[in-house]
Amino acid sequence: MLFYDCSTAPNPRRARMFIAEKGLTIETRDVSIAKAEQLRPEFLAVNPRATIPVLVTDEGEVLTENLGIAAYLEARFPNPPLMGVTPVEKGLIATWTAIAEHQGGLPIAEALRNGNPHMKDRAVTGVVNHAQIPELAERGRTRARAFFDMLEDRLQQSPYVATDTFTLADITTYVFVDFARVIKQRIPEGHTATQAWFDGIKARPSGTA
Amino acid sequence: MLFYDCSTAPNPRRARMFIAEKGLTIETRDVSIAKAEQLRPEFLAVNPRATIPVLVTDEGEVLTENLGIAAYLEARFPNPPLMGVTPVEKGLIATWTAIAEHQGGLPIAEALRNGNPHMKDRAVTGVVNHAQIPELAERGRTRARAFFDMLEDRLQQSPYVATDTFTLADITTYVFVDFARVIKQRIPEGHTATQAWFDGIKARPSGTA
Numbered sequence: 001m002l003f004y005d006c007s008t009a010p011n012p013r014r015a016r017m018f019i020a021e022k023g024l025t026i027e028t029r030d031v032s033i034a035k036a037e038q039l040r041p042e043f044l045a046v047n048p049r050a051t052i053p054v055l056v057t058d059e060g061e062v063l064t065e066n067l068g069i070a071a072y073l074e075a076r077f078p079n080p081p082l083m084g085v086t087p088v089e090k091g092l093i094a095t096w097t098a099i100a101e102h103q104g105g106l107p108i109a110e111a112l113r114n115g116n117p118h119m120k121d122r123a124v125t126g127v128v129n130h131a132q133i134p135e136l137a138e139r140g141r142t143r144a145r146a147f148f149d150m151l152e153d154r155l156q157q158s159p160y161v162a163t164d165t166f167t168l169a170d171i172t173t174y175v176f177v178d179f180a181r182v183i184k185q186r187i188p189e190g191h192t193a194t195q196a197w198f199d200g201i202k203a204r205p206s207g208t209a
Numbered sequence: 210m211l212f213y214d215c216s217t218a219p220n221p222r223r224a225r226m227f228i229a230e231k232g233l234t235i236e237t238r239d240v241s242i243a244k245a246e247q248l249r250p251e252f253l254a255v256n257p258r259a260t261i262p263v264l265v266t267d268e269g270e271v272l273t274e275n276l277g278i279a280a281y282l283e284a285r286f287p288n289p290p291l292m293g294v295t296p297v298e299k300g301l302i303a304t305w306t307a308i309a310e311h312q313g314g315l316p317i318a319e320a321l322r323n324g325n326p327h328m329k330d331r332a333v334t335g336v337v338n339h340a341q342i343p344e345l346a347e348r349g350r351t352r353a354r355a356f357f358d359m360l361e362d363r364l365q366q367s368p369y370v371a372t373d374t375f376t377l378a379d380i381t382t383y384v385f386v387d388f389a390r391v392i393k394q395r396i397p398e399g400h401t402a403t404q405a406w407f408d409g410i411k412a413r414p415s416g417t418a
Contacts, residue, residue, distance in 0.1 A: 049308070049312075049359075055300075057296075057297060057300065059297050061297050061300065061301060063300045063301070063304050064304055064308070065303065065304045065307035065308060065311075066307070067276075067303040067304070067306070067307050068300045068301065068302075068303040068304025068305075068307060069300065069304075070303070071292075071293075071296075071299040071300050071302070071303035072296045072297065072299060072300030072303075073296075074299075075293075075295070075296035075299045075300075076296040083280075084280075084284075086284070087266075087280075087281045087282075087284035087285040088266060088268050088270050088281065090280040090281060090283075090284045091264075091266065091270065091272045091277045091278065091280050091281030091284075092270060092272070092277065093277075093280070094274065094276040094277040094279070094280035094281075095272050095273055095274045095276070095277025095278075096277075097276070098274035098275070098276050098277060099258070099273070099274060102274075103258075123348075124348070124352065128355065130348055130351075130352075131344075133342060133344045133345055133348070135340075135342045135344070135345075136342055136344075136345055139332075139333070139339055139342065142339075143333065143339075146337065150258075
């Protein structure tokens with residue numbers, strides 16, 4: 001297998017944590033988004049959509065999305081399970097992973113990409129440039145704050161995001177919560193359940209992957 | 210099980226097609242978004258995030274996202290498989306499902322919700338109102354057009370979106386391609402592979418579900 005990573009971006013980090021939790025060592029190439037290496041012909045030959053992470057499987061298939069990489073690795077290396085064993089576990093983990101993507105990852109990305117001067121014309125990933133929309137940056141910041149509140153409600157009721165054990169939903173949520181620092185948002189004061197959950201994951205070997 | 214559906218919206222339709230392809234009959238309640246029924250206390254007691262579809266499982270768990278509903282049903286009712294059997298199939302189907310969501314479903318929703326006068330202040334799903342952003346509607350229309358081109362490239366190389374059989378990736382893509390009519394976009398002239406694929410799915414019993 002060959003894993004295309006980027007040390008500075010949240011989506012590659014999700015795959016990196018998943019690989020670490022599986023105890024796998026996979027040959028890795030770093031693609032620097034800061035140097036726009038994802039737009040170079042060598043990388044576009046691998047993934048014409050210019051996104052990272054990418055996993056090239058032993059069978060030669062190219063998986064260009066976190067959920068695709070996770071589904072493949074979970075099926076090939078079932079232990080420890082990170083996407084559930086029973087139908088209910090699988091359903092809850094996929095549900096909360098999607099909630100973290102839509103209500104956490106997306107608003108944070110919108111705020112960063114539409115608001116940071118360094119990302120001018122890079123408001124959307126991919127080969128085509130799109131101008132920034134300042135109102136969307138503001139909406140993203142507002143929605144990211146709401147995500148922190150929703151998450152605290154959830155973690156007041158559940159030790160982990162989806163079930164009572166650590167799963168892909170925790171990886172996804174943890175990476176986005178940590179990445180919110182780029183839009184100057186942190187776990188709010190008084191969100192004790194979120195802070196305890198976050199500290200617990202940070203202490204895992206994969207937490208600093 | 211109890212399925213909360215909405216006959217007019219694309220995301221519930223994805224779950225409805227998945228259920229139909231599995232040959233399941235599930236007790237269903239329709240929630241009218243036109244009447245804002247998803248914001249009523251009765252429904253918020255089921256899903257406080259106010260989104261549809263929702264599947265309440267026999268175990269009493271509430272699955273509020275398409276991918277969660279699909280993961281649960283696939284595990285409980287494995288045949289016919291819609292999310293792959295081998296690791297590579299599972300990886301490709303999850304990858305192309307995510308691509309359809311991010312590059313098809315999201316831009317179309319952005320164009321509709323930020324551009325349609327009937328959706329004033331409903332630019333984002335959920336209980337909190339958000340003002341429309343006209344530039345985002347325009348960006349959504351531009352990106353939806355690019356999605357049609359990317360899809361034609363893919364279907365020129367593959368009989369179905371993810372693998373050589375019908376899967377969840379086809380359901381997801383088909384529903385968004387069809388829903389693009391709400392922003393006045395259709396399969397472009399000359400996109401013969403997409404049109405043939407679309408007509409084939411439309412002819413399935415689930416195609417009009």
